[in-house]
Amino acid sequence: MSILEGEGVTKYFGGLAAVSDVDFHVDQSEIVGLIGPNGAGKTTLFNTISAAIAPRPGVIRFKGKRITGLKPYQVCRMGIARTFQSVKVFNNMPVFENVRLGSFFGTATRMSSAESAKEAEELLDFVGLSAMNTTLAGDLTLVNQKRLEVARALATKPELLLIDELMAGLNNTEVAQAMKLVTSIRDKGITIFMIEHVMKAIMGVCDRIMVLHHGVKIAEGTPQQVATSQTVVEVYLGE
Amino acid sequence: MDIIRGVFKMPRLWWLISLILLVLLATLPLYGSAYTVILITAIIMYVILTVSWTMFFAPTGYLSLATAAFFGIGIYTMAILGEQLPLLPAVIAGGLVSFVVALIVGAITLRLRGVYFTIFTFGLVELIKHLLLFWEINVTGTRGRFVVLENNNTIFGVILGIFVVLMLTYYLLRRSKYGLALRSIGENEEAAAHLGVNVNLLKVFTFALSAFFMGAAGAIMATRWTYVDPYVAFNVLHSFLPVLMAIFGGMSQLYSPIIGAVIFAYIEEQLLTRFPEYFMLIFGVILVVAILYLPNGLVGLVRKWWQKGLREENVNS
Numbered sequence: 001m002s003i004l005e006g007e008g009v010t011k012y013f014g015g016l017a018a019v020s021d022v023d024f025h026v027d028q029s030e031i032v033g034l035i036g037p038n039g040a041g042k043t044t045l046f047n048t049i050s051a052a053i054a055p056r057p058g059v060i061r062f063k064g065k066r067i068t069g070l071k072p073y074q075v076c077r078m079g080i081a082r083t084f085q086s087v088k089v090f091n092n093m094p095v096f097e098n099v100r101l102g103s104f105f106g107t108a109t110r111m112s113s114a115e116s117a118k119e120a121e122e123l124l125d126f127v128g129l130s131a132m133n134t135t136l137a138g139d140l141t142l143v144n145q146k147r148l149e150v151a152r153a154l155a156t157k158p159e160l161l162l163i164d165e166l167m168a169g170l171n172n173t174e175v176a177q178a179m180k181l182v183t184s185i186r187d188k189g190i191t192i193f194m195i196e197h198v199m200k201a202i203m204g205v206c207d208r209i210m211v212l213h214h215g216v217k218i219a220e221g222t223p224q225q226v227a228t229s230q231t232v233v234e235v236y237l238g239e
Numbered sequence: 240m241d242i243i244r245g246v247f248k249m250p251r252l253w254w255l256i257s258l259i260l261l262v263l264l265a266t267l268p269l270y271g272s273a274y275t276v277i278l279i280t281a282i283i284m285y286v287i288l289t290v291s292w293t294m295f296f297a298p299t300g301y302l303s304l305a306t307a308a309f310f311g312i313g314i315y316t317m318a319i320l321g322e323q324l325p326l327l328p329a330v331i332a333g334g335l336v337s338f339v340v341a342l343i344v345g346a347i348t349l350r351l352r353g354v355y356f357t358i359f360t361f362g363l364v365e366l367i368k369h370l371l372l373f374w375e376i377n378v379t380g381t382r383g384r385f386v387v388l389e390n391n392n393t394i395f396g397v398i399l400g401i402f403v404v405l406m407l408t409y410y411l412l413r414r415s416k417y418g419l420a421l422r423s424i425g426e427n428e429e430a431a432a433h434l435g436v437n438v439n440l441l442k443v444f445t446f447a448l449s450a451f452f453m454g455a456a457g458a459i460m461a462t463r464w465t466y467v468d469p470y471v472a473f474n475v476l477h478s479f480l481p482v483l484m485a486i487f488g489g490m491s492q493l494y495s496p497i498i499g500a501v502i503f504a505y506i507e508e509q510l511l512t513r514f515p516e517y518f519m520l521i522f523g524v525i526l527v528v529a530i531l532y533l534p535n536g537l538v539g540l541v542r543k544w545w546q547k548g549l550r551e552e553n554v555n556s
């Protein structure tokens with residue numbers, strides 16, 4: 001069953017169609033990759049799903065319910081969490097509080113202070129940041145800030161997690177760790193839709209891949225199908 | 240030294256100190272002169288404006304210059320309702336009218352960010368002032384209004400009460416999850432929204448909450464001034480002074496803006512009576528120095544010295 005579906009999703013910035021008539025779906029417990037050259041419209045598509053911007057025209061459904069027109073906080077509470085391509089951690093707040101915010105406000109059900117504290121501890125442990133509870137988020141390295149964004153998003157208890165370029169700027173070891181993290185999130189039963197440029201990573205963890213180019217979906221399939229697709233190869237070589 | 244350090248970590252002791260100070264203040268009319276009561280009333284008025292301004296600015300970073308507008312709304316509410324209502328309900332009404340106006344204004348303007356928000360809130364003071372002038376001259380045919388006079392000690396008691404409720408509110412807000420959410424808004428509004436914070440509602444509500452205290456303060460102060468007109472009620476100094484007092488004292492601790500406001504307001508009262516012609520000048524100099532050399536305010540400076548002292552003490556022992 002599809003947890004997320006989009007129909008004719010379109011977004012213009014002035015005369016430019018950043019996303020153009022894209023149909024897509026993500027199934028329960030899948031890891032779906034979204035790739036494409038810079039400026040292809042990947043982040044914009046994520047923005048329409050997380051309600052940062054409204055698609056016009058286009059409809060997006062989450063678990064069968066229409067979510068277009070909702071506010072970001074509503075979409076979050078329904079069970080869609082996200083990370084940001086350009087990291088947006090709360091720099092002057094300790095790591096621990098960054099995560100707690102998500103569990104206080106992003107979940108569908110209210111959580112007590114003690115519950116949220118326990119939850120935050122576990123999540124920081126899960127992403128490998130438990131030693132840095134009290135560090136200010138702004139003092140973390142980029143890799144750790146990205147891990148923090150993941151922990152913070154997970155604190156909202158999502159069913160679907162949108163990850164925007166988790167691995168950009170990471171070294172090989174860190175990429176391997178990030179890939180493991182992504183798979184273990186899925187093992188928790190969370191569906192993943194991820195934008196990624198690191199091909200090794202995307203080919204390694206995704207069940208299915210979608211390719212955007214100039215806002216248009218030009219290919220879709222298993223990692224093997226996409227890797228051998230003539231159109232995709234041309235787009236990437238043409239860059 | 241350890242004992243002293245422990246003491247400053249102990250919130251219970253803070254409570255005790257606050258309570259003692261409060262009792263001393265509350266009994267002031269029993270032992271203080273009439274002049275002292277009036278002076279401290281004026282100082283507490285500034286403390287209320289400064290703390291309520293800080294309550295919204297410190298976590299969110301939204302710099303409002305609408306303080307004079309909400310203060311003035313409180314003044315006019317008292318001028319209009321003072322004769323029909325008993326004192327306390329009229330003071331609460333002053334707060335509520337400001338609260339409602341702030342909700343409406345907030346809903347419109349809090350989409351604005353940075354300097355646009357600041358300029359709009361500043362314009363609001365002028366806008367309300369002139370609307371009121373127009374209304375009074377053309378509709379009610381008055382230019383100013385007389386306000387029911389209250390006894391100085393009563394005014395002092397009410398303003399002290401407003402101050403206590405404000406401090407409790409600010410304390411609870413800072414500790415609550417909403418305080419955390421407000422800080423996250425100040426850090427990154429977009430990220431806060433995507434983590435489930437209803438950013439607009441929280442901003443507008445907190446803005447209105449701070450306006451409630453400004454309005455209540457205006458309502459009670461009106462009874463001290465006996466005659467008000469829109470120029471007196473909507474004086475832009477009441478927008479600027481709280482900002483300056485908060486910068487002067489600092490905003491990191493609950494008490495920092497209080498310290499700034501108390502010292503500043505005391506200096507202001509002294510300068511105004513003794514050297515009225517130099518008032519704005521001296522004021523300006525103090526401010527420039529504070530902005531240049533006290534990034535965390537006076538309280539920040541003292542805390543820095545304090546911590547340095549502790550470190551040296553540790554090295555020596």
Ligand SMILES: Nc1ncnc2c1ncn2[C@@H]1O[C@H](COP(=O)(O)OP(=O)(O)O)[C@@H](O)[C@H]1O
Nearest residue numbers: 013016018036037038039040041042043044045
């Ligand atoms: N807020 C915006 N305003 C105007 N143009 C935008 C905005 N966001 C993205 N764009 C444009 O839309 C296109 C797609 O951008 P984006 O979705 O960020 O691409 P990607 O994430 O695939 O690199 C780009 O040409 C970009 O310049």
Ligand SMILES: [Mg+2]
Nearest residue numbers: 042043044085
């Ligand atoms: Mg992008």
